[in-house]
Amino acid sequence: MPTESNASLRDDTPRSVRFETQVLPYLDAAYNLAFWLARNPTDAQDVVQEAMLRALRYFESFHGGDARVWLLAIVRNTYYTMRNRAPQETLRDDWDDEAHPLVDEGPSPEALTLLAVDVGALQAALERLPSPLREMIVLRELEECSYKEIATITGQKIGTVMSRLARARERLKTELTCRPKEVRRHDVR
Amino acid sequence: MMCDDAGLLLHAYLDDELDAANSAAMARHLDTCATCKARYDTYTTMHKALAQPTLYHRAPDALRQHWHAASPTSAYTHVPPRRKAPVAVAMAAGFAGALLLSGPAWFQLLRPHGGADPIVAQVISGHVRSLQDQHLMDVVSTDQHTVKPWFEGKLDFSPRVKDLASEGFPLVGGRLDAIDGHSVAALVYKRRLHVINLYQWPMEGAASAQAVTQEHGYTVIRWNADGMRYIAISDVNEGDLKQFVLAFQNEAGAPPAH
Numbered sequence: 001m002p003t004e005s006n007a008s009l010r011d012d013t014p015r016s017v018r019f020e021t022q023v024l025p026y027l028d029a030a031y032n033l034a035f036w037l038a039r040n041p042t043d044a045q046d047v048v049q050e051a052m053l054r055a056l057r058y059f060e061s062f063h064g065g066d067a068r069v070w071l072l073a074i075v076r077n078t079y080y081t082m083r084n085r086a087p088q089e090t091l092r093d094d095w096d097d098e099a100h101p102l103v104d105e106g107p108s109p110e111a112l113t114l115l116a117v118d119v120g121a122l123q124a125a126l127e128r129l130p131s132p133l134r135e136m137i138v139l140r141e142l143e144e145c146s147y148k149e150i151a152t153i154t155g156q157k158i159g160t161v162m163s164r165l166a167r168a169r170e171r172l173k174t175e176l177t178c179r180p181k182e183v184r185r186h187d188v189r
Numbered sequence: 190m191m192c193d194d195a196g197l198l199l200h201a202y203l204d205d206e207l208d209a210a211n212s213a214a215m216a217r218h219l220d221t222c223a224t225c226k227a228r229y230d231t232y233t234t235m236h237k238a239l240a241q242p243t244l245y246h247r248a249p250d251a252l253r254q255h256w257h258a259a260s261p262t263s264a265y266t267h268v269p270p271r272r273k274a275p276v277a278v279a280m281a282a283g284f285a286g287a288l289l290l291s292g293p294a295w296f297q298l299l300r301p302h303g304g305a306d307p308i309v310a311q312v313i314s315g316h317v318r319s320l321q322d323q324h325l326m327d328v329v330s331t332d333q334h335t336v337k338p339w340f341e342g343k344l345d346f347s348p349r350v351k352d353l354a355s356e357g358f359p360l361v362g363g364r365l366d367a368i369d370g371h372s373v374a375a376l377v378y379k380r381r382l383h384v385i386n387l388y389q390w391p392m393e394g395a396a397s398a399q400a401v402t403q404e405h406g407y408t409v410i411r412w413n414a415d416g417m418r419y420i421a422i423s424d425v426n427e428g429d430l431k432q433f434v435l436a437f438q439n440e441a442g443a444p445p446a447h
Contacts, residue, residue, distance in 0.1 A: 020257075027248045027256060031246060031247060036246070052256060119243050119244065122241070141239035142244060146204075147204065162200065165204075169200060173232070173235060
């Protein structure tokens with residue numbers, strides 16, 4: 001769809017028309033990412049509002065390509081700027097590659113099957129992930145981006161995307177199965 | 190392949206991101222290693238669970254309205270999905286837009302059909318408008334359980350939404366439209382590369398048989414059932430559209446999920 005609209009819209013088409021047809025269709029995608037980064041609707045709206053203004057301002061620098069990826073990268077940058085901290089600063093030892101090699105703690109698949117269908121548990125578990133892992137799950141599973149698209153949006157190498165996504169899933173599985181009932185130390189809500 | 194390698198590649202395999210050689214190696218490994226297979230199944234379960242539509246947070250109406258209203262082109266090119274303007278005005282704007290965009294040929298085509306059913310003309314213009322860039326769908330989903338709830342609060346009735354992928358007519362989304370002064374639900378289906386629009390809105394009256402109309406190369410099929418008016422339109426051949434209508438009616442034979 002985006003390629004078709006790019007092809008049919010010439011440079012002399014008014015900017016507002018191109019913005020509406022190329023960028024506005026991804027408002028839902030922008031909001032979904034903002035929601036999962038901010039974890040509440042009020043902040044998510046602020047992030048999207050600011051991101052859309054930036055997108056409109058920088059639209060001249062967008063020369064075709066995938067408008068969704070372009071917009072999601074802006075949303076992500078806007079969120080971290082508004083939070084006044086780089087995403088890397090939120091990295092913590094507890095999911096670092098070196099500190100925690102991939103290990104399977106082997107929770108029973110049955111427990112996961114039961115929990116995973118419970119949207120509430122899934123939502124809570126996802127919200128507890130650190131944002132660098134959370135955004136991987138959101139972009140891959142909810143937004144269905146390819147590794148290459150995620151790499152472009154987050155400015156990482158594809159190899160990093162791959163290992164981080166693996167870690168994000170491990171962590172999500174652990175959140176879902178290993179400590180379903182007790183109060184979590186990292187429960188920030 | 191060793192289990193250590195498989196641990197990481199498992200995810201790329203699940204995401205269909207492996208090259209052919211690695212993909213084949215992974216498949217072989219999963220056939221022989223029960224531990225990795227169990228892990229793979231677990232992540233597949235999680236992957237499917239994460240696809241539940243409630244986890245996807247769509248932009249609130251206020252935000253959408255703000256950005257669509259901010260764009261001066263909306264009124265000319267299509268009916269904004271959630272604007273509160275009177276339906277007739279919105280419809281007129283949309284219809285005028287379709288007329289403008291499709292040019293004088295449109296008037297030529299319409300004139301000899303002055304006596305034709307105005308609803309058919311509206312349906313055709315709605316269909317043509319929907320085929321313009323980005324005007325096809327407000328909600329993009331192949332899941333009837335995403336499309337149906339999307340209409341909630343936007344219409345004063347609950348449209349019947351059925352995925353007919355198994356019949357060769359996959360549901361691809363839905364949007365709001367206006368026909369004959371009614372706010373109507375438009376479901377969008379595909380038949381190969383063709384688009385089928387199915388309009389529906391409540392209408393009193395007994396169930397009626399199909400009425401098939403051919404105009405301007407489009408086939409239009411209208412019928413009433415269960416207090417609803419249905420109109421299907423597409424540029425697929427008449428046989429295909431009849432098959433679509435039959436499939437929808439068959440599926441709809443179950444009690445309404447209202």
